[in-house]
Amino acid sequence: MTTNVGGIDRALRIIAGIALIAFALLSGNQYAWIGWIGVVPLATAMLGWCPAYSMIGVSTCSR
Secondary structure: OOOOOOHHHHHHHHHHHHHHHHHHHHOOOOOHHHHHHHHHHHHHHHHOOOHHHHHHOOOOOOO
């Protein structure tokens, strides 16, 4: 696993993940469970590796 998620991309993933999880926890909506998808961008941001980027050959890391 080589790092393929850069700094700005990582920050945006963290923000999006936290927002989605907050929606899941704080919303009284019947579709609030969808917010748990926010775990995926948080995990990819922490690992610095995105499997989708690997499949299509994209990297946002500056080398």
